[in-house]
Amino acid sequence: MHHSDTIAAIATPLGQGGIGIIRISGPDAAAILQRLFRSSSASFAGFRPRVLHHGRITDAIGEPLDDVLAVHMPGPRTFTGEDVAEVHCHGGPAIVSSVLEAVFACGARPADAGEFTKRAFLNGRMDLTQAEAVAEMIAAPVKSGVRLAQAKLDGMLGRRIAELRGQLELVRMKLCVAVDFPEEDIECLSPEEFLDDISSVREAIGELLRNYERARCWREGVLVVLAGQVNAGKSSLMNGLLGRTRAIVTDIPGTTRDFLEEQLSFEGLPVRLVDTAGLRETGDIVEQEGVRISRDLASQADLVLLVVDARNGVGHAEEELITSVGADRVLVVLNKVDLVETLPIVPAGCAHVAVSAKRGEGLDSLVAMARGHVLSRRDGGEPQAGDLVPNLRQSRALRDALEELDLLQQDISLQLPYDILGVRLEAACTILSEITGETTPDDILNRIFESFCIGK
Numbered sequence: 001m002h003h004s005d006t007i008a009a010i011a012t013p014l015g016q017g018g019i020g021i022i023r024i025s026g027p028d029a030a031a032i033l034q035r036l037f038r039s040s041s042a043s044f045a046g047f048r049p050r051v052l053h054h055g056r057i058t059d060a061i062g063e064p065l066d067d068v069l070a071v072h073m074p075g076p077r078t079f080t081g082e083d084v085a086e087v088h089c090h091g092g093p094a095i096v097s098s099v100l101e102a103v104f105a106c107g108a109r110p111a112d113a114g115e116f117t118k119r120a121f122l123n124g125r126m127d128l129t130q131a132e133a134v135a136e137m138i139a140a141p142v143k144s145g146v147r148l149a150q151a152k153l154d155g156m157l158g159r160r161i162a163e164l165r166g167q168l169e170l171v172r173m174k175l176c177v178a179v180d181f182p183e184e185d186i187e188c189l190s191p192e193e194f195l196d197d198i199s200s201v202r203e204a205i206g207e208l209l210r211n212y213e214r215a216r217c218w219r220e221g222v223l224v225v226l227a228g229q230v231n232a233g234k235s236s237l238m239n240g241l242l243g244r245t246r247a248i249v250t251d252i253p254g255t256t257r258d259f260l261e262e263q264l265s266f267e268g269l270p271v272r273l274v275d276t277a278g279l280r281e282t283g284d285i286v287e288q289e290g291v292r293i294s295r296d297l298a299s300q301a302d303l304v305l306l307v308v309d310a311r312n313g314v315g316h317a318e319e320e321l322i323t324s325v326g327a328d329r330v331l332v333v334l335n336k337v338d339l340v341e342t343l344p345i346v347p348a349g350c351a352h353v354a355v356s357a358k359r360g361e362g363l364d365s366l367v368a369m370a371r372g373h374v375l376s377r378r379d380g381g382e383p384q385a386g387d388l389v390p391n392l393r394q395s396r397a398l399r400d401a402l403e404e405l406d407l408l409q410q411d412i413s414l415q416l417p418y419d420i421l422g423v424r425l426e427a428a429c430t431i432l433s434e435i436t437g438e439t440t441p442d443d444i445l446n447r448i449f450e451s452f453c454i455g456k
Contacts, residue, residue, distance in 0.1 A: 006032065007119075008103045009111035009455040010096055017091030022099050023455060024085040024108055025116055030072050032106040033085040036060075036099075037070050047072040057087055059098065060105035066095050080116050081123030114452025118445070121437060127158040128437025128448070132391055135452050136219075141263065141270040144218045148389045157388045158436045160208070164201050165432040168425060171197045175422050194412055194421075198405055205402045211388060212395040217302065219389070221263070221270035222374050225297045227321060228307035233335040236357035237307055238262070238275040241367070266371040274301075298325050303374050305366075310334045310354070313344030322347055331373055333366060390435075393448070397435050404428040 006026025012019065024032055030047065039055040047053060052069045059065055069088040078084040089099050104110065112118075114135070121131040133152035140146045151157065171194065226234040242262055260275045274297055298304050304325050308314055314332065322330050327349035334343055338356040346352040353369050355362030390398060408424040433439040 006108045007111035007115055008032075008100060008108040009116070010100055011086070011455040012091065012096075014093060014096075015091075016093065020089050020091040020096035020099075022087045022089070022096065022103060023111075023116065024087075024103055025078075025080045025082050025111075025119060026108070027083060028107055029083040029085040030074070032103055032108060033070055033072055033087070035106055036087075036102055037068075038064070049074050052088070057089060057099055057102070059102040065098050065102065066090055068099075076123065076125075079125065080119040081125045082119060111454060112449075113454050114449030114456060115454075117452060117456055118449040121445075127155065128440060128445075129158040129161070129394065129435060130155055131437070132393070132448060133157075134456060136391060138453065138456065140219075141221060142218070142265050142268050144268055145270070148215060148219065148387060151386050151388060156386065157390065157394070160204075160388055161432055161435050164204055165429055167197065167201050168429050168432070172422065172425050172429065175418050175425065191412055191415070195409065198409055198412070202402060202405045202409070205398050205405070208388060208390055209395060209398055209402070212390050212398075215387070215389040217269065217374065219391075221272050222302040223272050223274065223297075223300060224266075224303045224305060224370060224374075225301040226273070226275045226305050226307060227298050228333075229309065229312070229315070229317060232307040232309045232312075233357045234275050234307045237305070237333065237335060237355070238273060240355075240357045240360050240363050241273065266367045266374075269371050269374065301325070301329065302377070303370055304330045305333050305370065306330050306350075307333045307335050308344070310337045310340045310344060314347060319347060322350060328377065331366075331370055337362070393444075394435050397431050401428045401431040404431065 004027065006024060006028040008022060008024040011021040011023040033047065036057050036059075037053070037055055038058060039053055041054070044053065044055070047070075050071065050073050052071050054067075054069055056064045057066055057068045057070070066089045071086050071088075073084045073086075075082045075084070087099055087103075089095050117126075117131050117134050120126050121128060129152050133149045137146055137149035137153060140149055175194075226238055228234050238260065242264060262273050264271050264273055276297055298321060304321070306318055306321060308318060318332075327347065330350055332346050332350050332352040334346070334352055334354045335357050337343065337354040338359060338361070343354060351369060351373060353362060353366045355366055357363075404424050404427045408421060408428070411421055411424065430439055434441075434444070437445070
């Protein structure tokens with residue numbers, strides 16, 4: 001399914017850099033490159049496939065723009081399955097934009113978001129799970145997320161889904177024989193065999209869904225909220241964990257009135273760290289709202305780091321928060337331990353760690369404990385290479401397929417006629433084929449690729 005037009009876009013991030021890459025795909029890719037490129041070699045006799053050539057790129061009227069490397073890759077053995085050309089120029093925004101404008105002037109049009117990958121999918125270069133993995137790999141915040149996306153990019157999830165669908169199609173075939181030849185005394189599909197076949201697929205889908213839940217914290221990150229009395233040292237702790245001054249640190253109580261959010265990694269685990277307003281009764285309306293938001297965020301958090309000034313210990317406000325959030329979701333951080341002889345008592349059932357945020361002491365222990373705390377509650381050991389983890393869209397489709405198979409199992413137990421059972425079986429097969437893109441509606445496809453960056 002080749003497209004008649006040629007598209008182009010900048011394939012590298014915008015901004016200053018050493019190199020900027022313009023990617024062109026479509027039937028006119030080679031012609032556009034030939035028109036704009038002037039080789040630095042006197043013996044240049046045209047582009048050799050998949051070989052970088054050094055020379056100059058010009059604008060549409062022949063004025064030189066930059067020293068570049070250029071390559072032509074003839075289809076169908078390319079990323080998109082079409083003729084592809086790339087220009088590797090210097091990475092200044094003005095240079096990259098000028099080269100792209102020259103490409104447009106020669107007849108290419110701007111690529112839509114994700115259009116290169118969409119063409120790769122439509123031209124059969126990858127299934128839909130692999131196409132989605134491209135965006136997931138680019139967006140992965142930490143290495144473990146890259147590993148999860150890589151397994152899908154290699155086609156492992158698509159093959160597994162196709163395998164499960166194949167098992168259901170085999171059951172459908174047996175079912176058709178039973179419906180079409182009822183007068184034949186052939187035991188082509190007993191209810192027991194039918195249930196066994198369905199159960200094995202249900203279990204496999206269930207395992208994929210469990211993988212999704214286990215890996216959610218690695219893909220989306222976990223919400224860790226800093227809470228505690230005003231001036232317990234939350235902002236100093238946040239700065240210590242970030243390794244830079246982000247939050248305002250003063251001796252005036254109640255400096256943080258709303259909340260600050262930062263992305264960081266706890267030994268590879270992606271974390272959204274939120275520093276909230278201090279827990280105290282206040283007459284200031286703005287600060288009251290900050291305290292309310294703090295409590296809301298704490299109730300949603302995967303883990304609350306309850307920062308306590310070791311000189312004051314755990315008071316009534318902290319105990320209230322522990323009760324409302326649940327001790328299993330709280331790690332008490334005893335701060336300013338350099339100023340005390342003995343540590344205060346921590347409520348039973350609450351894990352605790354001693355730190356001095358200002359001096360940077362105990363922060364490694366805090367990170368290790370926080371990470372272990374979250375993962376033990378999430379049943380989420382670090383993902384391994386080859387783990388098959390569906391994304392949100394895929395997991396929803398798997399849940400829908402599982403629901404059809406659950407209802408089918410009930411219908412088999414009720415001994416409903418085989419032709420009625422076939423309807424649910426067909427629905428489950430269709431849902432699985434939507435995951436790999438064999439029968440995915442256009443509106444779903446458009447939504448998927450619109451979420452990509454332009455140039456990919």
